[in-house]
Amino acid sequence: MSCALIFPGQGSQSLGMGKDFYENSPKAKALLDEASEYSKIDFKRLLFTQNDDLNKSEFTQPAIVLTSLMAYVALLERKPDFRHSFTLGHSLGEFSALAVNGAFDFLEAIILVHRRGIYMQEDCAKIEAGMMVILGLSDEVVQNLCELAKVEGKSIFAANYNCDGQIVVAGLKAHLLEYEAKFKEAGAKRAMLLNMSVASHCPLLNEASNKLSRELESVLKPSFLPVISNVSAKPYENKSEALTLLKAQLVSPVLYKQSILNTQNEVNYFVEFGASILKGLNKKITQKETYALTNLGEIDEFLKAIQ
Known part of the structure; x- marks a missing residue:
């Protein structure tokens, strides 16, 4: 096998x-x-x-x-x-x-x-970076919100496609916190900052x-x-x-x-x-x-x- x-x-x-x-x-x-x-x-x-x-x-x-x-x-x-x-x-x-x-x-x-x-x-170390796990949204919805953030001059990027309904985003911590409500308004069951001081894969x-x-x-x-x-x-x-x-x-x-x-x-x-x-x-x-x-x-x- x-x-x-x-x-x-x-x-x-x-x-x-x-x-x-x-x-x-x-x-x-x-x-x-x-x-x-x-x-x-x-x-x-x-x-x-x-x-x-x-x-x-x-x-x-x-x-x-x-x-x-x-x-x-x-x-x-x-x-x-x-x-x-x-x-x-x-x-x-x-x-x-x-x-x-x-x-x-x-x-x-x-x-x-x-x-x-x-x-x-x-x-x-030069920036306040972080990562946030998003639960319950499709890949497309998360990607669209990341694009919206980009248009608004914010640094938020899809970082880990873990499984259906679980994506981790990375970026500046302040921008992630600003978008926490937007992810939830879009239907996310959870949008939670991870205990990370780096913004991987962005x-x-x-x-x-x-x-x-x-x-x-x-x-x-x-x-x-x-x-x-x-x-x-x-x-x-x-x-x-x-x-x-x-x-x-x-x-x-x-x-x-x-x-x-x-x-x-x-x-x-x-x-x-x-x-x-x-x-x-x-x-x-x-x-x-x-x-x-x-x-x-x-x-x-x-x-x-x-x-």
Whole structure:
């Protein structure tokens, strides 16, 4: 049976994530220890002890990618011959997907997303940026309201197409708050600011996109196994395509829903690594099964299920 591997993005972090892998999977433990040494980030402290850094983008991003990769190596430790058709990720998760499919080394991925978080924070430190989840409106209605905001000189952009009836918009926090009532008047069940200090996947991150593009140039391999792009919802598998698509990724909306719909007929199931956020979204998008692997018990249950 064929499957696609899916990887969560920022917002999936939680204290203690990856601990079961660290304590019970030698390969996962080795990966965390190597990542700590390579990046000079104390991941044991960051992931397993109370701290204020886990929710800061520059640390959140490498923590999530590392946890996803620990889950992946723990699975391979149990089943070395496990194979997949392609990978995809939600926002930040696209970098986990790229690492697993050989676009760059695991440790390079950790450093890359650490810098990605710094660049995003730097861009948004100059402005009061934010993100807002909109529930209960169609894509078209949200897009029309974003266009209206643009005409009015306001910065509000569709950022994440998560599933039908759930879109995240990004922009200046003051403009988002101004439009909260407009979203509700249009029929939104909810329009709620998220606990984010960055405005991901919109033009406010142009400088971060340019900086990240320069980083990618030096680490991307010439070719790799297919990865589904957040920007196009289609596969790509070489450095040239990756440089174009990943430069655009920070300033373009995440087409997650579209990616699942485009690929669901090519696989029997999806497997999420390190969290269960995407499993919840997938239930609203596709009838195909999604397995979430957040500890070794879930890996064992998954392997029994696919026998």
